[in-house]
Amino acid sequence: MSLRFCRPAALFSAVLLAACASHPSQPAAQPKALPEGLRADVAVLETTDIHSNILSYDYYKQKADPTLGFERTVTLIRKARSQFTNSLLFDAGDTIQGSVLADYQAQVQKIGCGQELAIYKAMDAIGYDGGTIGNHEFNYGLPYLSQVTNTPMNVDGGSQQHCAGPHYPLVLANVDSVRDGKPIFQPWTIIERKFAAFTPDGSQLSVPLKIAIIGFAPPPIMQWDKQNLAGKVTVTGVVEAAQKYMPEIQAQHPDLVIAILHGGMNNAPYTPDMENGGWYLAGVPGIDVLLMGHEHTDFPGPRFAHMQDVDDERGYVRGVPAVMGGFFGKDLGVIRLALVRQQGHWTVDKSKTLSQVWPICPPVVSRGKPSVSPANCVPADPQIPLVVGKVQQAAIDYVNTPIGQSQLRMSSYFADEGDMSALAPVNAAQIDYTQRELPATHPELAKVPVLGSAAAFRTGFGGPDDYTDVLPGPLTLRSAADLYFYPNTLSAVKLDGKGLKAWLEQSAQRFNRIDPNATGEQQLINEKYVGYNFDQIQGGIAYVIDVSKPAGQRIVKLSYHGKPVQPAQSFVVVTNNYRASGGGHFPGLDGNNIVLAAPDGTREIVAQWLQKHPSLDSKDVPAASWHFARLKTHGPVVFTSAGDKQAVAQGDGLHNITQLRDNGDGTAVYSIDLSH
Structure with missing residues (x-):
């Protein structure tokens, strides 16, 4: 059920752009009183940690890889928009770095101020509503980040110049300039959309939705990119930053507050420099939805099964619906958000709200174990290669030097x-x-x-x-x-x-x-x-x-x-x-x-x-320079690697490694004899 509203996108037709110009996205005046019990379902869609993997391609093996790539995530986005009448799409960061193509544009054939970055061109082709900044966005330095995001920054080495950037707002609340103490990105913003809602008697209304988005990067960026950031910016803990800006946000009376965190979850005692502060951020009053990333995993998912106040099946963190949509374009995060009008406000109906992660390659069960089969992956969207084809080929030609x-x-x-x-x-x-x-x-x-x-x-x-x-x-x-x-x-x-x-x-x-005395299999790693x-x-x-x-x-x-x-x-x-x-x-x-x-x-x-x-x-x-101490064990010591590579181990002198069984998904279980 895809929300139909005017999104600026690189491939939109002139007719649609003219329609957007003549019908601005500002909502019509809100009715004096929306009826009690009014309901609306909104799909909140999330990508994260794309790392500029735009196309389904392995640059190192020089071949197609259908198990990753934003071009296939787009297929899922289109599917979600056809399934849900109302939808919003956000990105949780680590977007502009991480592939040969990204390095080519940043370090080899550097793009000019008037050129939009390939990943942003691809994202604009499908249309996003907002996003935040991840830690890897800082890898190429603040001047580059300022340029490609069209964000003038008052920092040492920064620029006040406006350049080509993504056609959606980027928000970041916890990174400030040393020069003036102000955020280098807008910390939060309000977006307004029209969406379909239904009265208790089944009548459909078109009503406005006022959404606040606020973004956060992981505080350890000051360590990880010290050479790019030291003396130029300061970083605040995610909870402190949220508490600072929530009063400003609430003063705008939003219907919904969405926190976009480039971070995962850790419920160890909180510190302002915590890398994965999602569990604590969910506890900040006023946050209605939490979008996460950085950990290159899925939520809901079994990794978080035993975390306190976390529902790893329905996707809740301390009572807040949340999602983390994998990495490299392998997945789409989807929150089926059920809203109901009560006492003059929109509230989340948690009994009908559910989070999911949609994979581009739904697992197939082989020998009782789920595995990924390239044949089972969704097709790539045909529009995305048209957007980035030329620069993709230039990057491939370059790395083949x-x-x-x-x-x-x-x-x-x-x-x-x-x-x-x-x-x-x-x-x-x-x-x-x-x-x-x-x-x-x-x-x-x-x-x-x-x-x-x-x-x-x-x-x-x-x-x-x-x-x-x-x-x-x-x-x-x-x-x-x-x-x-x-x-x-x-x-x-x-x-x-x-x-x-x-x-x-x-x-x-x-x-x-x-x-050494255990008789069953022991995992080495x-x-x-x-x-x-x-x-x-x-x-x-x-x-x-x-x-x-x-x-x-x-x-x-x-x-x-x-x-x-x-x-x-x-x-x-x-x-x-x-x-x-x-x-x-x-x-x-x-x-x-x-x-x-x-x-x-x-x-x-x-x-x-x-x-x-x-x-x-x-x-x-x-x-x-190293080897394991000799150790005779009663049972096998095992690990997993790519299948059928025992000859590689032997060729490099590791004669104590034996493949035990094929997992049916391209990997295999090996044993290592530590007594040799």
């Missing part, structure tokens, strides 16, 4: 089990860059050992194709982008041996504690500890991880060039700006011990290093 040859297969299928083939070139490039650049600013550190730290960013979270896999043969810029997924910049920190061990102990939380926080360090060090020991006591051997690392021994460790500034909450990493903050992106540094090694082989990269 040759940069060398490789004798090695560099993959992350078994990065959690000790295969460092995809991490070694990253660490080699980081170490080489730092050894050349650091002495210019810190000559006193010229003889301090430089180590490299890297994590495998693609370890299957997004499905069986979500792994790095650079085959032997020609290398292109696409290869570098596959090896280093995010547009981070390089940073180096100085720490001692004690700090180095603490870093590795934190990383080793990637594993569950294994009981701790799914609550994300793969991009499993840092693996190289550069002359060697260490052993004992997964039979509790977290914090697992690094049982740590040496540098064969000698035990001493607690006071000095090291420089090269990482990325996210980690060096406190991302992941690693001990001793808070931005205060950074000795090199490079202006160059790590991906570009890796590409340049590969060009310097035009025939890459094993002698050019450091050897694997």
